[in-house]
Amino acid sequence: MKRIRKLNDIPQRIESPLDRQGLRRWTVMLVWLVSLSCSGYGQRSGSTGEIHGEITIKTNDELSDEIFRGRMMSRYTSDLSTAEKSIEPYSVSEKAVVYIESTGESKSYTVPDEHPQLNQRDLIFRPLVLPIVVGTTVDFPNNDKVFHNVFSYSQPKEFDLGRYPQGKSKSVTFEKPGVVNVYCEIHQYMYATILVLENPFYAVPDDDGVFVIHNVPPGTYQLSFWYGRKKVATKNVSVKANEVSAVNFSF
Amino acid sequence: MQKFLMMILAAVWCVSAAWSQIEVSGEGSVGYLKSEQGFSQYVIDNGNPTFIWRWDLFANMRISDNVSLMSNFRMLQDEVFHIDYFALRVTDIGSTGVNAQMGLIDLPFGNLGNRRFPKENPFYDLPLMNEHLTSLCESDYKLWVLEPQFAVKGDGVRLLDQGLYDLGVEAFGRFGIFDCAAALVNGMISETGVYAPKGLNANSGFGGILRAAATPMTGLTIGVSYATGSFMEDQHDDTNSAIYQEDPSEYPQHIVMGDVDFSVGYFTMYAQAGYNVWTFNDADDDNRKISHSDLKAFAYSVEATYALTPRLTLAARAGGLLFNTIEDSVPTFSGLVHYSGHWDRDEFRLETALNVHVSRELLLKAVYEWNRTYDVSQDPLDDVFILQSVVSF
Numbered sequence: 001m002k003r004i005r006k007l008n009d010i011p012q013r014i015e016s017p018l019d020r021q022g023l024r025r026w027t028v029m030l031v032w033l034v035s036l037s038c039s040g041y042g043q044r045s046g047s048t049g050e051i052h053g054e055i056t057i058k059t060n061d062e063l064s065d066e067i068f069r070g071r072m073m074s075r076y077t078s079d080l081s082t083a084e085k086s087i088e089p090y091s092v093s094e095k096a097v098v099y100i101e102s103t104g105e106s107k108s109y110t111v112p113d114e115h116p117q118l119n120q121r122d123l124i125f126r127p128l129v130l131p132i133v134v135g136t137t138v139d140f141p142n143n144d145k146v147f148h149n150v151f152s153y154s155q156p157k158e159f160d161l162g163r164y165p166q167g168k169s170k171s172v173t174f175e176k177p178g179v180v181n182v183y184c185e186i187h188q189y190m191y192a193t194i195l196v197l198e199n200p201f202y203a204v205p206d207d208d209g210v211f212v213i214h215n216v217p218p219g220t221y222q223l224s225f226w227y228g229r230k231k232v233a234t235k236n237v238s239v240k241a242n243e244v245s246a247v248n249f250s251f
Numbered sequence: 252m253q254k255f256l257m258m259i260l261a262a263v264w265c266v267s268a269a270w271s272q273i274e275v276s277g278e279g280s281v282g283y284l285k286s287e288q289g290f291s292q293y294v295i296d297n298g299n300p301t302f303i304w305r306w307d308l309f310a311n312m313r314i315s316d317n318v319s320l321m322s323n324f325r326m327l328q329d330e331v332f333h334i335d336y337f338a339l340r341v342t343d344i345g346s347t348g349v350n351a352q353m354g355l356i357d358l359p360f361g362n363l364g365n366r367r368f369p370k371e372n373p374f375y376d377l378p379l380m381n382e383h384l385t386s387l388c389e390s391d392y393k394l395w396v397l398e399p400q401f402a403v404k405g406d407g408v409r410l411l412d413q414g415l416y417d418l419g420v421e422a423f424g425r426f427g428i429f430d431c432a433a434a435l436v437n438g439m440i441s442e443t444g445v446y447a448p449k450g451l452n453a454n455s456g457f458g459g460i461l462r463a464a465a466t467p468m469t470g471l472t473i474g475v476s477y478a479t480g481s482f483m484e485d486q487h488d489d490t491n492s493a494i495y496q497e498d499p500s501e502y503p504q505h506i507v508m509g510d511v512d513f514s515v516g517y518f519t520m521y522a523q524a525g526y527n528v529w530t531f532n533d534a535d536d537d538n539r540k541i542s543h544s545d546l547k548a549f550a551y552s553v554e555a556t557y558a559l560t561p562r563l564t565l566a567a568r569a570g571g572l573l574f575n576t577i578e579d580s581v582p583t584f585s586g587l588v589h590y591s592g593h594w595d596r597d598e599f600r601l602e603t604a605l606n607v608h609v610s611r612e613l614l615l616k617a618v619y620e621w622n623r624t625y626d627v628s629q630d631p632l633d634d635v636f637i638l639q640s641v642v643s644f
Binding site: 066069070072073085145146147151152153158159160162163164165166181183188 | 272274311313316319321468469470514515516517519558560561562608610611643
């Protein structure tokens with residue numbers, strides 16, 4: 001059932017431009033609006049909508065099984081102690097992303113100042129799927145006692161970070177959108193995906209599978225659901241200003 | 252029969268893979284090989300250009316949290332099916348950090364590790380010390396070097412027997428920065444039990460192997476390995492009676508080897524150097540004392556790789572074998588001729604390789620091997636060029 005919720009009413013009242021003070025206020029507001037629309041962020045909630053939804057996982061997560069099995073049975077790289085074997089499985093928030101494929105506009109969005117991280121910890125990558133916006137720089141810290149050698153041959157970004165020890169980190173900036181598969185040259189079972197997205201309209205579900213995508217410009221979009229290694233579903237969604245559109249996925 | 256067995260095994264493993272506790276993976280490689288047309292053990296297919304292939308299947312079954320059954324199967328273009336590794340492994344026994352494996356195990360000697368397999372090995376062959384066939388006959392107390400027709404060819408035991416697998420038991424573990432291992436196996440490091448009749452122990456003793464390694468910093472591991480045991484099989488004829496008085500346990504092999512792994516950034520380096528003694532003093536070759544000194548060998552190998560770009564890696568390896576001097580008398584048609592010299596030809600091999608990662612799963616290798624044999628009037632023409640593509644799955 002589609003849930004529609006009214007957002008805040010548009011609050012502003014524009015005074016007559018003939019008024020000197022009103023003219024100044026109008027000019028300030030115009031400049032502010034233009035700057036906001038250029039940045040892509042902070043669009044007034046009054047002119048955008050939200051997408052709410054929930055994902056339900058019914059399928060066995062073969063990718064996580066594969067990675068954890070490889071980790072346990074890696075013959076020459078890790079003979080793990082009982083304590084080392086027990087690590088937390090990937091949570092839903094580490095392996096699922098819901099995102100709008102394209103807004104149809106070719107505009108660049110402000111990237112976050114803080115670099116997202118793809119951790120090498122307990123001989124696996126965490127998270128399994130990392131969504132970022134084009135232009136974002138990702139840090140790859142090594143939190144293990146052993147070397148890792150992170151690399152990718154994916155079309156949007158080829159890189160090889162070489163070997164570096166615990167406590168060190170290297171960074172890569174992703175300038176083209178697409179799917180970047182990330183591996184470790186030393187531990188062949190290690191795998192992660194970086195989703196380099198064209199826009200910031202994506203959400204990582206919480207561990208209950210609930211997600212919210214904020215500040216989506218009105219329009220009709222393809223909403224995709226990425227889980228583990230691949231995109232598993234796509235749905236059309238119409239977003240209206242000041243409204244919430246609900247989309248649920250199950251896999 | 253072997254093909255049939257292989258197909259059955261492959262089918263069973265593949266079907267079993269549906270069960271999440273089984274991991275099946277492998278490598279397949281095809282290639283082109285051309286060696287020079289000289290007279291040497293390194294010449295392949297008489298120097299004819301030839302295509303080659305190899306298939307490795309790794310099937311590991313997790314029985315419980317601490318118990319696994321692990322196996323490697325291998326087949327080459329000769330279509331002989333090899334089971335290299337088939338071991339029951341128990342990890343962290345009693346939460347002590349001690350692991351054990353039993354069965355057909357990979358021997359804890361040196362630092363070969365995953366470089367046993369084409370995808371991890373930037374070259375075509377294993378290091379020279381794992382490949383070179385010495386003049387020490389593998390089934391008899393005889394030195395081929397004293398037989399003129401085999402003077403260069405060499406058809407005996409290796410110093411290290413290729414991928415180093417044997418039937419036995421091993422205990423190993425990591426304690427802080429130290430890795431330790433001890434193994435007891437049917438054969439010996441240069442003549443593993445896999446060649447023994449019916450796959451059983453070929454003599455009354457076991458081979459013993461010890462290894463200790465330290466990792467003082469990430470990327471640097473320094474190890475030392477020692478092995479000792481009988482390298483020759485019991486000397487029996489078809490009636491199962493001893494034809495010689497020699498007891499193989501009186502002629503043990505001793506070998507000690509140091510190894511270093513170092514890697515940082517885009518650079519990796521593996522080095523090994525070892526000193527070996529095959530006890531051979533007064534061994535009886537057809538009632539003829541063939542040697543009055545032990546047979547000794549010094550071996551070394553240094554290899555390095557550097558990743559030039561994300562897809563391109565350069566590699567080089569230098570390895571050599573040096574043999575000691577013996578004194579003997581060689582029977583010829585004109586009577587006994589005194590022989591004084593190395594009991595095998597000293598060898599040097601330089602390998603260079605260019606590795607191109609077409610994708611994560613597909614590797615292309617171009618390898619050139621320069622082989623140099625010393626103590627001969629003319630170095631045989633036996634350099635080898637290989638193009639190999641390897642896929643992993």
